[in-house]
Amino acid sequence: MVFNRVTGIWKRLQTHLQHRGAPLILCSGTLVLGMGALAWLSNDQSGALKASSPSLLDLLDEVGSEAKRERKKSEQTRQPQPPRAISWSSPLAKQCSGFDSKVTNRLQAQQRTLKQRRVSVATDPTNFGERFRVNPWGVALNPDPRVVVLHETVYSLQSAVNTFMTPHPRDADQVSYHTVIGLDGKIVDLVDPLKRAYGAGYSAFLGEWAVTNAKIRGSVNNFALHLSLETPQDGRNSRSSHSGYSSAQYDSLAIVLKDWIDRFGFTPAAITTHRHVDLGGERGDPRSFDWQELQTRLAALKALCP
Numbered sequence: 001m002v003f004n005r006v007t008g009i010w011k012r013l014q015t016h017l018q019h020r021g022a023p024l025i026l027c028s029g030t031l032v033l034g035m036g037a038l039a040w041l042s043n044d045q046s047g048a049l050k051a052s053s054p055s056l057l058d059l060l061d062e063v064g065s066e067a068k069r070e071r072k073k074s075e076q077t078r079q080p081q082p083p084r085a086i087s088w089s090s091p092l093a094k095q096c097s098g099f100d101s102k103v104t105n106r107l108q109a110q111q112r113t114l115k116q117r118r119v120s121v122a123t124d125p126t127n128f129g130e131r132f133r134v135n136p137w138g139v140a141l142n143p144d145p146r147v148v149v150l151h152e153t154v155y156s157l158q159s160a161v162n163t164f165m166t167p168h169p170r171d172a173d174q175v176s177y178h179t180v181i182g183l184d185g186k187i188v189d190l191v192d193p194l195k196r197a198y199g200a201g202y203s204a205f206l207g208e209w210a211v212t213n214a215k216i217r218g219s220v221n222n223f224a225l226h227l228s229l230e231t232p233q234d235g236r237n238s239r240s241s242h243s244g245y246s247s248a249q250y251d252s253l254a255i256v257l258k259d260w261i262d263r264f265g266f267t268p269a270a271i272t273t274h275r276h277v278d279l280g281g282e283r284g285d286p287r288s289f290d291w292q293e294l295q296t297r298l299a300a301l302k303a304l305c306p
């Protein structure tokens with residue numbers, strides 16, 4: 001028993017020394033410590049194992065525990081592997097003809113008065129941040145916005161805005177979107193698209209995420225634009241559907257998306273939902289979203305014919 005214990009601990013000590021890259025110490029130390037172990041063992045075999053027995057086993061145990069602690073630390077600081085890619089088939093189809101001229105005229109008139117209809121709100125600085133160019137392990141990150149994540153507010157636009165204007169010192173409470181669109185079509189900008197809004201937690205798009213804090217799992221936030229629609233009255237609950245979004249909301253949504261597509265150069269196929277990017281399986285928004293309504297409007301703005 002005792003011999004087995006000594007042998008086991010000795011193997012752990014060897015592994016530990018090898019891990020630390022100490023082959024020379026290992027070679028020269030093997031003989032000395034091996035003789036010491038045998039001397040101690042013969043002492044033990046003669047019935048001398050007492051509470052105040054020699055400290056070789058204690059020493060070796062200590063070495064083994066240290067190796068375990070170091071292994072755990074290195075696992076915690078290792079860069080996590082990105083998640084498995086989940087394919088996204090965009091409901092938006094390429095469309096280069098068959099536009100509805102009435103829709104085109106209406107949206108173009110709205111585009112001309114966009115400045116008056118679009119308001120900015122001062123989101124508290126705890127609820128957004130800079131886009132990272134490098135991750136905690138020194139690997140370069142591409143901070144360019146290249147995926148749009150659609151959400152819904154569940155509660156009123158005003159309650160969402162109040163949440164974003166409230167300071168949230170705890171990481172877990174920090175939340176924001178870049179833009180929210182009210183039921184009346186009002187466009188409220190909350191975070192500059194060049195900054196990082198905290199719209200999604202554990203998430204990825206086509207297998208890509210960015211880890212910007214070694215203690216928190218990856219998310220799409222570093223390269224995402226988050227856009228939320230105010231939920232209608234009958235959807236302010238946890239049910240799976242509601243009556244849907246207003247025509248004015250789809251108009252404003254198409255105008256904001258067209259603006260972002262022109263500005264950042266991503267394809268409409270990169271417009272997705274929080275439900276799709278969420279890896280925790282907890283998010284189902286936006287509920288009752290009608291992609292055909294968006295298709296008609298983006299087509300009318302010639303955003304679906306790259």
Ligand SMILES: [Zn+2]
Pocket residue numbers: 150151152199274283285
């Ligand atoms: Zn969401």
